Amino acid sequence: MRHLSILGYYFAQYIKVRLAYPGDFLISVFTSLAGTVASFGFLYILFHRVSSLQGWAFEELLFIYGFNLVCLGLFNVLSMNLYEFGERYIMEGRFDQIMLRPLHSLFQVIFEAFRIESFQEFATGLVVVVYVWHKLDLPLTPLDLVLFLLMTICGVTIYLSVFVMLSTLSFWFEDRVGVSPPVFNMIAFGRYPVTIYNVFIQFLLSWIIPFAFASFYPTTYFLQRHEFSSFFALVPVVAATFLVLALILWSRGVRGYQSTGS
Amino acid sequence: MAVIEVSRVSKRFKTYDRKEGVWGGIQNLFRRNPREVKAVDDVSFTVDAGEMVGYIGANGAGKSTTIKMLTGILVPSSGSIRANGYVPYRDRHQYTRGIGVVFGQRTQLWWDIAVVESFQLLKRIYDVSDRTFEEQLEVFDAVLNLKPLLYTPVRKLSLGERMRCDLAAAFLHRPRIVFLDEPTIGLDVVAKENIRQFLKRINAELQVTVVLTTHDLSDIEELCRRVLIIDRGHLLFDGSLEGLRERFECKSQIVFELREPGQVDFGRLGFNSTVEFQQLDALRCQAVFDKKQVASAELIKAIVNSLAVRDVMLDDTTIEEIVREIYSRGEVVTR
Numbered sequence: 115m116r117h118l119s120i121l122g123y124y125f126a127q128y129i130k131v132r133l134a135y136p137g138d139f140l141i142s143v144f145t146s147l148a149g150t151v152a153s154f155g156f157l158y159i160l161f162h163r164v165s166s167l168q169g170w171a172f173e174e175l176l177f178i179y180g181f182n183l184v185c186l187g188l189f190n191v192l193s194m195n196l197y198e199f200g201e202r203y204i205m206e207g208r209f210d211q212i213m214l215r216p217l218h219s220l221f222q223v224i225f226e227a228f229r230i231e232s233f234q235e236f237a238t239g240l241v242v243v244v245y246v247w248h249k250l251d252l253p254l255t256p257l258d259l260v261l262f263l264l265m266t267i268c269g270v271t272i273y274l275s276v277f278v279m280l281s282t283l284s285f286w287f288e289d290r291v292g293v294s295p296p297v298f299n300m301i302a303f304g305r306y307p308v309t310i311y312n313v314f315i316q317f318l319l320s321w322i323i324p325f326a327f328a329s330f331y332p333t334t335y336f337l338q339r340h341e342f343s344s345f346f347a348l349v350p351v352v353a354a355t356f357l358v359l360a361l362i363l364w365s366r367g368v369r370g371y372q373s374t375g376s
Numbered sequence: 377m378a379v380i381e382v383s384r385v386s387k388r389f390k391t392y393d394r395k396e397g398v399w400g401g402i403q404n405l406f407r408r409n410p411r412e413v414k415a416v417d418d419v420s421f422t423v424d425a426g427e428m429v430g431y432i433g434a435n436g437a438g439k440s441t442t443i444k445m446l447t448g449i450l451v452p453s454s455g456s457i458r459a460n461g462y463v464p465y466r467d468r469h470q471y472t473r474g475i476g477v478v479f480g481q482r483t484q485l486w487w488d489i490a491v492v493e494s495f496q497l498l499k500r501i502y503d504v505s506d507r508t509f510e511e512q513l514e515v516f517d518a519v520l521n522l523k524p525l526l527y528t529p530v531r532k533l534s535l536g537e538r539m540r541c542d543l544a545a546a547f548l549h550r551p552r553i554v555f556l557d558e559p560t561i562g563l564d565v566v567a568k569e570n571i572r573q574f575l576k577r578i579n580a581e582l583q584v585t586v587v588l589t590t591h592d593l594s595d596i597e598e599l600c601r602r603v604l605i606i607d608r609g610h611l612l613f614d615g616s617l618e619g620l621r622e623r624f625e626c627k628s629q630i631v632f633e634l635r636e637p638g639q640v641d642f643g644r645l646g647f648n649s650t651v652e653f654q655q656l657d658a659l660r661c662q663a664v665f666d667k668k669q670v671a672s673a674e675l676i677k678a679i680v681n682s683l684a685v686r687d688v689m690l691d692d693t694t695i696e697e698i699v700r701e702i703y704s705r706g707e708v709v710t711r
Contacts, residue, residue, distance in 0.1 A: 120500050127497065131488045211484050213449045215501055216472045226486075369451055369465070372389060373444055 117221065124225045132230055139231070146231040150183070150238050168310050174337055175306065177246040181336075182305045182329035183239025185269030190232035192270070195223050196277045197294055200284030210373055220278065220364050252336060265332035268353035272328040273301070275356035278364060285367030297323060304329040320345075327352045379553060379585050380423040380446065385455030386609075387416040387441050415441040417609035418455070425552075428579050428586040430600035432593065434703065438609045439589040443557050446587065447477050460552055473502060476546030480558035483542055485530045491541050492526040495548060502549035509548070516544040519574045536567035543574060547584075554578075556588040560595055572598050593699065605702060612702055620698055628672060630663045631656070632679055633687040645678045 132139050157179060161172040195202065203209040203223060212222045247254065280294050304325035308316045319326040332349050334342035393409040394400065416438040423429050433439045444450040445457060448464030448471055457464055462471040477484065485494040499509050517523050520540040530538060539559065546554055556575075560568045576599065579586050590596060596603055596617070603620060605613040613620060634640070637658035642648070651665040663675060676688055 116500070116503065120497070123497055123500055127486070127489050127493055130493075134488075207482065210444070210449050210479070210482070213468065214447060214472055214475075214477050214484065216469045217501055371449070373449055 117217070120217065121221075121225050125228060128226075128228050129230060143231040143234060147234050147238075150235055154179070154242075168307065170307050170310075173246050173250055176242055177250075177337060178307070178330055178333045179305050180239045180242030180246065181265070181269075181333050182301075183235045184243065184266055185239075185273065185328055186301060187232050187234070187236030187239055188266070188270045189273040190229050190235060192224055192228065192274065193277055194227040194229045196274075196281045199223060199281040204284045204371075207373060209371060213368075213371070219368055220361070224274075247336075250337075252338070258336065261335065265335075265349060268349050269328040269332060271353040271357050272324055275353070275360035276323060276325075278360040279356075282360075282363045282367040285370055301325055301329075306330070324352050324356065377425050378422040379425040380421075380457075380459045380587070382422070382442075382446070382457050383420045383455055385416060385419050385442075385445060385452045385457060386414065387438075387445060387450060388453045389413045389415055414609050416445070416452075416606075419606070419609075419611045420455075421604055421611065421614055423585060423587060425585055426579070426583040427602060428575070428600050429588070430596035430603045431587060431589040431606065432591075432596060432603060432699065433589075433606040435591075437606045439606060440557055442606065443477075443555050443587070443589060447475060447555055448472065473549065474552045476549070476551035476554040478539075478542050478546045478554070478556045478559050480539065480556075480561040483530060483538055484545055485538075485541060487531050488529055490527050490529055491522075491533070494530065494541075495526075495545060498545055498548055504549050508550065512548055512550070513544075516547070516574075519577060520544060520570065536563050536570075539563060539567065539571060540574075543571060547578060550582070551584065553585045553587070556586065558590055559588060560590060560592055568592070568595070575599055605699065607703055622668065627664050628667050629665070629691045630672065630675060630679070631689045631691065632661055632663070632683075632685045634659050634661070635684040635686050640683060644682050645675075647675060647678065651675065 157172075157175065161167075161175075166172070167175065203212065209219070209223075212219045215222065246252075276297065277294060280297060283293070300319075300323060303311070303315065303319055308319055308326045308330055311319070316326075327345075327349050331342060331345040334340075335346045390410050390412055392404075393411055394404050419438075419442065431439055431442065441450065445452050446459060446464060448468045451465045460471060460474045462474075464471050485491065486497065489497075495509075495513070498504075504512075513522070520543065522540060522544055525533060525537050525541060528537075530541070533541065543559070546556075559575075560571055563571070572595065575586060575588075578584055579599075586599075588595070588599070600617065602616055603613065604611060605620075613623075615623075640653075640655060640661055642653035642661075645651075645653075647653075647663075647665070647670065650669045651663050654662045654664075656662050663679070665672075665675065672690055676690070679685060679688065
């Protein structure tokens with residue numbers, strides 16, 4: 115409860131800071147929206163040429179895409195400081211002040227900044243999901259809703275865990291670590307059915323950097339593709355495992371933290 | 377009762393030497409040259425509740441590293457620290473609730489938001505009740521004159537103003553121990569005085585234990601009865617300020633000015649064996665002596681009685697000079 119109220123306060127403060135420069139904020143919302151529209155445009159043009167992708171219809175891909183945006187949007191809102199962790203916190207020494215407060219250090223790092231404009235991705239994704247749900251006349255029970263919520267949480271958790279792990283590298287290698295951007299680009303691979311890839315990439319996306327568990331596998335249940343049901347059942351397990359690994363790695367990093375001079 | 381116990385603590389860092397130039401940079405990619413640096417070496421001391429201790433040392437002596445270990449930011453390489461009943465780095469969550477920290481070089485407040493919002497956020501983080509919060513703000517305002525600053529973003533404050541806010545923030549949750557790392561660095565005389573008054577009052581009224589590091593030895597002279605001196609990772613001195621003065625030959629000097637120019641016969645004064653006299657020019661003379669051997673009052677009396685003097689000035693050795701002396705000797709003197 116205490117953490118929630120602090121989170122709310124962090125968030126309110128951050129919004130205030132961002133709205134102090136309304137022009138800047140509006141431009142960033144606009145560019146973010148333009149990016150989303152462009153990626154849907156790509157999907158649309160692609161399916162203008164081919165009617166289905168290895169047995170997956172346009173609407174089904176749209177659903178995966180929409181669900182992915184829901185998770186990715188929330189993740190993007192929360193991940194702002196993870197990319198700059200090495201520079202802002204380790205190299206500039208701001209991690210010192212994090213260590214002096216009686217709150218979990220990761221909690222503070224994540225919630226000190228938000229990419230507010232990414233709520234747009236979350237909203238767009240939700241609209242797309244609702245549209246496809248309606249269009250394909252997919253079943254909708256209360257259980258489905260609960261599962262959708264659970265899958266969203268798992269998806270966000272998987273993204274956060276992977277990028278927290280990458281950020282912790284900064285504890286050991288003080289130089290800027292440039293692995294986050296290429297990994298971020300790999301998120302796009304998870305937007306398509308893994309079956310279209312070769313075995314190597316399928317394995318990579320499932321068990322090494324489990325982005326397929328954050329977008330493709332969760333949607334198979336709602337799309338009635340029951341041949342993937344065992345993967346679907348594993349989603350919470352994968353999310354929990356990666357979260358635990360990330361937290362362990364993080365606390366290792368904190369213990370090895372060397373701070374800066376003076 | 378000891379509230380901080382540091383026993384045989386060392387901190388070693390591994391750093392990598394880097395070669396210079398572009399070619400050196402490429403070589404660094406493949407071969408790193410590790411080098412171990414001992415920032416703090418076998419340091420032990422205790423601090424009692426309610427004490428105000430000055431921790432001094434030159435740049436890079438190990439002050440900040442010690443403070444960072446005491447506050448739980450760094451894990452000691454060996455030795456043990458207990459403070460307020462906790463092991464700082466291990467019990468960080470409970471421990472940090474009971475301490476306040478100010479780093480003069482770096483603010484603890486959030487850069488972009490108004491000071492009062494930072495305080496509100498800290499109030500939630502430390503679970504401070506509304507009443508305590510209001511009371512604390514009143515107390516701080518009385519000494520630090522905070523009210524005019526509360527609605528300004530931190531980045532727009534001057535250094536002195538920011539330091540006042542940082543101090544208030546560190547004391548907001550009524551900590552039992554406060555660590556101040558260079559709290560007066562870069563401040564003007566008035567701002568320094570403000571901050572010293574505040575620390576004196578808080579220490580006296582609330583019995584808060586204060587450990588402070590500083591370059592400015594006048595801070596220590598005004599605030600602390602006890603000093604720890606560290607140099608190159610070693611603790612060189614631990615004791616009272618008077619003890620420090622006594623222990624190291626504190627040469628005092630008296631400079632006196634004659635009514636009329638002339639040669640003085642110092643033999644008449646009768647301090648030949650213990651005082652070093654010197655005529656500086658036709659009017660001014662200097663007497664250098666050790667306070668342990670000669671009482672300055674006696675010497676002044678002798679001078680005034682036997683010579684026609686217009687002015688007498690007594691000059692004590694400053695702590696600054698003593699510290700310089702200790703550094704140059706580099707020997708270990710702990711109590």
